[in-house]
Amino acid sequence: xxxxxxxxxxxxxxxxxxxxxxxxxxxxxxxxxxxxxxxxxxxxxxxxxxxxxxxxxxxxxxxxxxxxxxxxxxxxxxxxxxxxxxxxxxxxxxxxxxxxxxxxxxxxxxxxxxxxxxxxxxxxxxxxxxxxxxxxxxxxxxxxxxxxxxxxxxxxxxxxxxxxxxxxxxxxxxxxxxxxxxxxxxxxxxxxxxxxxxxxxxxxxxxxxxxxxxxxxxxxxxxxxxxxxxxxxxxxxxxxxxxxxxxxxxxxxxxxxxxxxxxxxxxxxxxxxxxxxxxxxxxxxxxxxxxxxxxxxxxxxxxxxxxxxxxxxxxxxxxxxxxxxxxxxxxxxxxxxxxxxxxxxxxxxxxxxxxxxxxxxxxxxxxxxxxxxxxxxxxxxxxxxxxxxxxxxxxxxxxxxxxxxxxxxxxxxxxxxxxxxxxxxxxxxxxxxxxxxxxxxxxxxxxxxxxxxxxxxxxxxxx
Amino acid sequence: xxxxxxxxxxxxxxxxxxxxxxxxxxxxxxxxxxxxxxxxxxxxxxxxxxxxxxxxxxxxxxxxxxxxxxxxxxxxxxxxxxxxxxxxxxxxxxxxxxxxxxxxxxxxxxxxxxxxxxxxxxxxxxxxxxxxxxxxxxxxxxxxxxxxxxxxxxxxxxxxxxxxxxxxxxxxxxxxxxxxxxxxxxxxxxxxxxxxxxxxxxxxxxxxxxxxxxxxxxxxxxxxxxxxxxxxxxxxxxxxxxxxxxxxxxxxxxxxxxxxxxxxxxxxxxxxxxxxxxxxxxxxxxxxxxxxxxxxxxxxxxxxxxxxxxxxxxxxxxxxxxxxxxxxxxxxxxxxxxxxxxxxxxxxxxxxxxxxxxxxxxxxxxxxxxxxxxxxxxxxxxxxxxxxxxxxxxxxxxxxxxxxxxxxxxxxxxxxxxxxxxxxxxxxxxxxxxxxxxxxxxxxxxxxxxxxxxxxxxxxxxx
Numbered sequence: 001x002x003x004x005x006x007x008x009x010x011x012x013x014x015x016x017x018x019x020x021x022x023x024x025x026x027x028x029x030x031x032x033x034x035x036x037x038x039x040x041x042x043x044x045x046x047x048x049x050x051x052x053x054x055x056x057x058x059x060x061x062x063x064x065x066x067x068x069x070x071x072x073x074x075x076x077x078x079x080x081x082x083x084x085x086x087x088x089x090x091x092x093x094x095x096x097x098x099x100x101x102x103x104x105x106x107x108x109x110x111x112x113x114x115x116x117x118x119x120x121x122x123x124x125x126x127x128x129x130x131x132x133x134x135x136x137x138x139x140x141x142x143x144x145x146x147x148x149x150x151x152x153x154x155x156x157x158x159x160x161x162x163x164x165x166x167x168x169x170x171x172x173x174x175x176x177x178x179x180x181x182x183x184x185x186x187x188x189x190x191x192x193x194x195x196x197x198x199x200x201x202x203x204x205x206x207x208x209x210x211x212x213x214x215x216x217x218x219x220x221x222x223x224x225x226x227x228x229x230x231x232x233x234x235x236x237x238x239x240x241x242x243x244x245x246x247x248x249x250x251x252x253x254x255x256x257x258x259x260x261x262x263x264x265x266x267x268x269x270x271x272x273x274x275x276x277x278x279x280x281x282x283x284x285x286x287x288x289x290x291x292x293x294x295x296x297x298x299x300x301x302x303x304x305x306x307x308x309x310x311x312x313x314x315x316x317x318x319x320x321x322x323x324x325x326x327x328x329x330x331x332x333x334x335x336x337x338x339x340x341x342x343x344x345x346x347x348x349x350x351x352x353x354x355x356x357x358x359x360x361x362x363x364x365x366x367x368x369x370x371x372x373x374x375x376x377x378x379x380x381x382x383x384x385x386x387x388x389x390x391x392x393x394x395x396x397x398x399x400x401x402x403x404x405x406x407x408x409x410x411x412x413x414x415x416x417x418x419x420x421x422x423x424x425x426x427x428x429x430x431x432x433x434x435x436x437x438x439x440x441x442x443x444x445x446x447x448x449x450x451x452x453x454x455x456x457x458x459x460x461x462x463x
Numbered sequence: 464x465x466x467x468x469x470x471x472x473x474x475x476x477x478x479x480x481x482x483x484x485x486x487x488x489x490x491x492x493x494x495x496x497x498x499x500x501x502x503x504x505x506x507x508x509x510x511x512x513x514x515x516x517x518x519x520x521x522x523x524x525x526x527x528x529x530x531x532x533x534x535x536x537x538x539x540x541x542x543x544x545x546x547x548x549x550x551x552x553x554x555x556x557x558x559x560x561x562x563x564x565x566x567x568x569x570x571x572x573x574x575x576x577x578x579x580x581x582x583x584x585x586x587x588x589x590x591x592x593x594x595x596x597x598x599x600x601x602x603x604x605x606x607x608x609x610x611x612x613x614x615x616x617x618x619x620x621x622x623x624x625x626x627x628x629x630x631x632x633x634x635x636x637x638x639x640x641x642x643x644x645x646x647x648x649x650x651x652x653x654x655x656x657x658x659x660x661x662x663x664x665x666x667x668x669x670x671x672x673x674x675x676x677x678x679x680x681x682x683x684x685x686x687x688x689x690x691x692x693x694x695x696x697x698x699x700x701x702x703x704x705x706x707x708x709x710x711x712x713x714x715x716x717x718x719x720x721x722x723x724x725x726x727x728x729x730x731x732x733x734x735x736x737x738x739x740x741x742x743x744x745x746x747x748x749x750x751x752x753x754x755x756x757x758x759x760x761x762x763x764x765x766x767x768x769x770x771x772x773x774x775x776x777x778x779x780x781x782x783x784x785x786x787x788x789x790x791x792x793x794x795x796x797x798x799x800x801x802x803x804x805x806x807x808x809x810x811x812x813x814x815x816x817x818x819x820x821x822x823x824x825x826x827x828x829x830x831x832x833x834x835x836x837x838x839x840x841x842x843x844x845x846x847x848x849x850x851x852x853x854x855x856x857x858x859x860x861x862x863x864x865x866x867x868x869x870x871x872x873x874x875x876x877x878x879x880x881x882x883x884x885x886x887x888x889x890x891x892x893x894x895x896x897x898x899x900x901x902x903x904x905x906x907x908x909x910x911x912x913x914x915x916x917x918x919x920x921x922x923x924x925x926x
Binding site for chain 1: 630714751
């Protein structure tokens with residue numbers, strides 16, 4: 001039955017959580033997870049479980065087994081040695097848990113496929129959707145679920161937002177999550193699913209596709225086990241929201257490494273890319289593109305036209321951005337005569353009325369907004385790249401804020417491009433926190449805009 | 464006479480500077496430049512010159528003309544209206560100035576070619592090498608020369624180092640200089656040369672090629688006026704030091720924009736790239752690659768072999784780095800049997816002895832150094848990528864410091880790859896400040912290593 005997807009809602013938004021393997025000892029994984037729940041301010045019930053413990057753990061009443069809790073358990077988080085996992089899962093099943101996360105390692109990734117099969121069959125027997133084993137679990141800033149067993153100070157935790165991120169690899173997962181946390185956009189859900197013994201890429205894509213809090217799906221994977229079902233779900237999901245995908249193991253050597261890592265059978269690069277593109281996925285060829293593309297999809301409207309206007313306060317960067325447009329399959333917009341006449345009236349003599357529109361080094365907020373108001377209304381312009389070099393005297397936080405505020409009223413994509421150091425970076429963050437993606441190199445800007453436009457054309461059925 | 468290059472040494476390391484157009488008024492370019500000299504702690508003589516002034520400027524004795532100074536003047540920095548530039552240059556010539564920088568705009572970039580020709584002929588008449596007009600001038604952290612007329616708080620000033628950066632465009636120049644300032648490597652010279660009326664790309668490449676403080680040359684250009692001479696100099700320079708070049712105007716539309724910007728006649732992308740590669744240039748296709756490549760050339764030894772070993776504490780990033788190697792024309796190293804045996808003895812059972820070598824999530828400094836000591840000595844390994852995910856418990860500043868310190872003793876390139884947010888970024892900076900380049904995405908790391916290896920092969924005559 002191809003629509004028999006596993007629901008993850010009790011895992012992502014549980015009313016109660018049992019943490020099996022919870023501990024007072026700071027070096028234990030179960031300690032860090034329990035600490036995270038307490039630190040994050042999780043408002044549901046927390047039940048620490050440890051077979052060796054009969055008193056309290058971190059101030060909470062502790063249980064020797066989930067069977068002793070005798071109250072409803074939505075989610076069980078399991079952090080015990082691999083050999084003990086089957087018994088703990090059985091107990092969770094009998095206690096009526098509605099979903100599990102097994103963070104423990106020691107299964108198929110070290111050749112222990114039998115133990116992993118046992119895990120999968122217990123999950124099935126009790127109809128308990130189970131994420132893992134060998135994973136970091138999940139994070140959800142809305143419900144304050146956080147099973148990451150990595151020290152909080154080492155990973156920037158993202159704010160609440162519309163981007164969901166799923167990763168087979170825990171390492172890639174935590175590193176990219178950390179990148180997201182240091183960018184200006186927010187997270188809906190994070191899922192690190194490891195060996196995928198039960199819940200797999202098909203279930204996750206289906207869940208995130210239906211999830212109303214998820215606006216953009218970002219996916220790192222090394223292989224797909226149920227190819228046909230994955231495509232069936234993908235076809236449906238990419239019609240309603242963008243899916244950005246990064247695939248590890250696209251070269252022969254990389255595929256070998258992936259097999260050793262998560263026992264994934266990686267297909268050839270060409271085969272995957274052809275399929276991914278056909279079904280409307282956006283392919284990120286490098287990790288940083290996961291971030292670059294996520295933030296434009298999260299904030300900008302769809303646009304099917306390829307005619308891009310460029311405003312700049314530095315000629316050279318305008319030249320490089322023009323090159324980058326064409327290198328990414330886009331083209332320079334040609335303004336209408338009316339627009340050119342309006343600009344000629346508004347702009348000082350030092351501004352040459354042609355694209356890229358160089359507002360020159362002394363441009364201030366008024367000049368940028370005048371230009372944006374004309375270009376924004378021009379029917380020959382499908383999208384806009386606003387270059388601001390913050391090294392110039394007129395470029396300050398008022399300019400940054402004026403641009404974001406004006407751009408948000410236009411019904412076409414407007415993105416920023418600002419190259420520089422710490423002063424520039426702080427203004428980029430300011431603009432991103434107000435909802436406009438800002439890129440730090442011409443190719444990143446044009447490549448991200450191309451990703452948005454190509455996906456928009458897929459959505460509208462334009463080849 | 465093809466060897467008649469202009470010497471820039473009096474411009475870069477002057478014993479005395481006259482700033483013509485200096486002013487007490489904070490909004491004047493001449494004010495900012497004078498302020499920069501004072502702030503930077505320039506130890507030579509400073510003579511403020513302003514035709515309207517007869518007293519002091521910013522506490523220094525001021526002169527109405529350079530002719531009144533009556534002492535040797537190495538460098539004249541001219542920041543007066545375009546129409547006044549010829550007369551000021553004549554006076555500098557008669558006062559015996561040994562070099563000039565004209566930051567004033569209003570020449571060929573606005574169609575005023577006649578005035579620019581006049582400037583060029585005065586420079587020639589007095590044999591005064593003249594940078595500009597329409598430029599930001601130069602910066603030299605050693606001699607504390609700084610003619611940048613942009614507010615200091617907006618641009619991170621780089622520390623002293625071995626990378627020299629020349630840019631035709633002031634905007635690209637200041638933006639990239641700002642990027643350099645926020646990275647862990649240092650600057651030798653910065654030259655923004657604008658319209659290149661007198662000193663041009665040939666003179667600059669020649670000067671930087673002979674300059675003992677310059678280890679790596681980084682160049683942004685929009686066009687070359689003296690193609691044949693440029694190639695003659697390039698052939699000589701790329702035999703002794705790397706030249707990383709970014710060319711604006713490589714697409715037809717970009718070339719049109721470049722022509723409007725600096726009146727450069729940009730040739731086709733293919734023609735330029737073919738020539739650049741043939742003569743040993745390293746081509747940066749995006750601005751961020753100027754930085755990526757500069758820092759590996761600045762710190763790492765040459766290596767002609769393409770066999771790269773990868774150490775990691777996260778499997779997924781190892782997979783992506785493997786893909787990135789092959790996508791950039793490199794290959795995975797195969798360790799000798801001896802190395803494998805040594806590693807098997809040193810490593811815990813959880814570490815699978817194959818490339819990429821996954822030291823797994825609990826790897827600490829000891830495990831990394833053990834692995835580096837074996838891999839570093841292996842004759843089948845030409846270069847090493849050390850991936851550290853700082854999200855993991857064992858990865859801290861001691862690990863970072865141990866790796867850099869050990870790597871610096873190996874006679875092969877060792878670069879870092881660390882993906883993440885603020886904790887990661889601070890460790891990246893720490894490692895870069897100690898001399899190891901650290902990249903934040905697999906493709907940046909492998910692409911930069913490929914640039915180093917390809918240049919090394921050019922140097923050794925290996926196709």
